[in-house]
Amino acid sequence: FSLIGSQSTELLIELTDKDLVKHVVRYRQFEIGPEIDGYPLKTASGFSGAAGDGLNWILGQKFSTKDLDQDAWKEGDCSDFSLGGWWYNNCYTSNLNGKYRHMAHAEGIDRKGLNWDPLTKSENNFFLSGSRMLVRPNN
Template sequence: MNSLAILVLFLCGNLKIALSETPEHLKLNPESRSAIRGRWYPRPEEITLTYRSNPLEACRNLVGTSKPSLCFVDSSTAYYYPRSCSEILQSGGNRSGIYAIKPRGSKEPIEVLCDMDIQGGGWTTVQRRFNGREDFYQPWRAYKFGFGNLNGEFWLGLQNIYQMTGSEQYELLIELTDKEGITGYARYASFAIAGEKDGYNLTTLGAYSGNVGDALSGQLNAKFSTLDVDLDGIPGDCAKYFEGGWWYKDSICYVCCLNGKLPTIIFTDQQRWNGINWDGFRGKEYNLSGSRMLIRPRRN
């Protein structure tokens, strides 16, 4: 009788089990070995991840040593996607790159850019600008679903951000770069936005730490606005004036904005206020050369 080997891809509370390679010491028939291959976390081709879980020990713990370990791989549900970049890091994936994750509440997995190096790693990048090649003066639909290229400049999408921050507690890290290449950061202990029916309102922003000053707290409880959807609650249209979608609020529109249109070489009065601005880092009228927004589940 052929030996039957088991691969368990199972969720029980916080238990996650996956293989990074087929264990060669197991006696598998061709069908079983074929079923096992490819059931690990999706990741960039150049990255080889190792996982700490022993599937046979886990299976014994799950079904009990007195019962035969009979498990079946359902091809329609066999792939287990991690919920976040942080979960990938905790499972042994310590290389930054593009991964597929499936946040709680999401119907389909999404590709994200994970940073496994900065401030403990496990961060999901939701915004990145560094060369001005991507136009951030986009309509509501684009900001909702995301635009750009994960290998370049991009906005991950308000709906994706909402699904992540609405399903568990997240923190926010903002990295800023000036024209001389000097970087600074702002970190917020908690971060969440509401859903589309509430205008993707910036509902939660925890305690600040960093070296660029707290410029984002002034946008707390602001709804998101774009060139075709004005939810800033004030006369005029901040998104059109500053040419980018953001959480605009009050008569001055913002204290920081990372999505404004990057200016031309010759500045007009308006262009001094466009671009990537953070009041506490080089001043509100200074156009920074780059920014990143990253989120991560809070670590208790």
């Protein structure tokens, strides 16, 4: 099984909030492009889930890491700033590979933590306490 290729895949994301409540987001179609193109987030469609769509804003973005800046932020490197590799546009929409923060709220500090903006921003900028991404082939 490969995330990259002609096989249709589904993505389920489990988000654990500051109160340890789990939120589930599902994308019926999920596709990542090949390495030669920078592993772009090609498809994230068929969205469902009360936590909101945190991937729509970053569709088409390449996967950025500290040693390979491929984001849309021209003045810096989102993966270096946000402390984790991800498909960044201008850094803030979502980041499930960010640093775990012991504090629940981001008030007065930078936003360097696990976040899923449709959920975390609407709740006064709290950080997630955990996340899990599960991918499987569509039948």
